[in-house]
Amino acid sequence: MKETVVSGIRPTGKLHLGNYFGAVSNFIKMQHEYNCYFFIADLHSLTTHPTPSDLHGYVKHVLVEYLACGINPEETTIYVQSDVPEVAELYLYLNMNAYMGELERSTSFKDKVRSQPDNVNAGLLTYPSLMAADILIHKATKVPVGKDQEQHLEMTRTFGNRFNRLYNADYFPEPYAFNYSSNLVKVPGLDGKGKMGKSEGDANCIYLSDSPEIIRKKVSRAVTDAGPTSDNQEKPEAIQNLFELMKIVSLPDTVNHFDELYNRQAIRYGDFKKQLAEDMIIFNTPIRERIEDIAKDTSYLRQVAKHGALKARESAQKTIREVRELIGFKPF
Numbered sequence: 599m600k601e602t603v604v605s606g607i608r609p610t611g612k613l614h615l616g617n618y619f620g621a622v623s624n625f626i627k628m629q630h631e632y633n634c635y636f637f638i639a640d641l642h643s644l645t646t647h648p649t650p651s652d653l654h655g656y657v658k659h660v661l662v663e664y665l666a667c668g669i670n671p672e673e674t675t676i677y678v679q680s681d682v683p684e685v686a687e688l689y690l691y692l693n694m695n696a697y698m699g700e701l702e703r704s705t706s707f708k709d710k711v712r713s714q715p716d717n718v719n720a721g722l723l724t725y726p727s728l729m730a731a732d733i734l735i736h737k738a739t740k741v742p743v744g745k746d747q748e749q750h751l752e753m754t755r756t757f758g759n760r761f762n763r764l765y766n767a768d769y770f771p772e773p774y775a776f777n778y779s780s781n782l783v784k785v786p787g788l789d790g791k792g793k794m795g796k797s798e799g800d801a802n803c804i805y806l807s808d809s810p811e812i813i814r815k816k817v818s819r820a821v822t823d824a825g826p827t828s829d830n831q832e833k834p835e836a837i838q839n840l841f842e843l844m845k846i847v848s849l850p851d852t853v854n855h856f857d858e859l860y861n862r863q864a865i866r867y868g869d870f871k872k873q874l875a876e877d878m879i880i881f882n883t884p885i886r887e888r889i890e891d892i893a894k895d896t897s898y899l900r901q902v903a904k905h906g907a908l909k910a911r912e913s914a915q916k917t918i919r920e921v922r923e924l925i926g927f928k929p930f
């Protein structure tokens with residue numbers, strides 16, 4: 599039996615290189631080896647109160663982008679989370695055994711309390727139990743996600759194990775974060791500090807759908823400094839980040855070339871950025887072209903979402919049937 603894999607991305611915007619290299623690139627490889635479920639986490643995105651049209655538009659973006667990146671709906675189950683109501687049912691059960699203290703200690707919750715103090719809703723607090731429901735509903739063991747999601751995986755294991763203990767059953771397996779590279783990936787942004795992320799602003803992200811002109815403009819505006827002042831000096835964060843991005847999209851020889859120029863203080867950031875932008879464009883172009891084609895094919899999108907929901911519900915309904923029985927809901 600193939601191991602089961604689950605992952606999802608919240609539809610809060612278009613996908614960027616961080617999403618691609620942190621998550622989607624693994625989805626593409628894993629689909630050939632595992633029993634995969636990749637979904638669009640629209641229930642999770644409700645914590646930010648999107649308008650109905652934004653919500654629908656972003657769900658479509660992510661679906662189109664999954665397909666454009668090469669996730670094959672014949673091989674993999676691709677679905678929209680809200681099409682599988684069993685997830686919400688399992689979320690309710692898991693919430694009964696999730697404690698305030700542990701939910702409040704989650705770093706993503708603490709970040710939200712800090713960044714959006716006016717909207718600290720219960721959905722944010724219980725975000726980890728919804729995520730656990732997504733994973734446990736298919737009894738997955740591997741979850742391809744970026745480094746920022748490790749704590750959520752740890753909580754998922756806690757909730758699954760707690761359920762097993764409470765109902766004295768060896769029911770849910772333990773899921774672990776997964777990435778083909780040995781460490782979980784963190785793709786830096788263009789603003790000189792931290793990771794590429796939608797919440798860090800559009801100028802910080804290279805989206806898969808960005809045109810060559812936009813990529814050139816964003817990269818040319820990326821934060822740098824006045825240049826190295828001694829040979830072989832350690833690179834400051836902003837420069838290191840651009841090198842990290844180059845490692846992702848360029849050939850090793852190109853990276854070595856600029857590294858060597860940096861080390862002998864001969865680097866010209868203008869040339870460095872031009873090369874980086876061109877290599878990003880080479881990477882992005884085929885994906886962007888597929889995005890444009892697939893987005894036009896509404897009937898194909900409808901068919902993929904419908905087929906995916908059916909397959910996901912089949913697996914989810916089996917789990918819910920068994921969970922209900924373990925909990926003690928029995929028909930008379």
Ligand code: ADP
Pocket residue numbers: 606607608610616617618619620621742743744745746747783784785786793794795796797
């Ligand atoms: P964002 O930070 O842009 O809001 P999400 O939080 O929706 O992105 O992340 C979706 C997926 O992409 C997750 O698996 C996350 O770990 C991964 N991811 C997002 N940004 C990065 C990044 N900069 N580097 C690596 N992985 C990332």
Ligand code: TRP
Pocket residue numbers: 604605606607608639642728729732733741742743747750
């Ligand atoms: N929390 C994830 C993120 O912000 C999205 C997500 C929701 C997810 N449910 C999941 C990822 C289940 C993997 C498995 O990126």
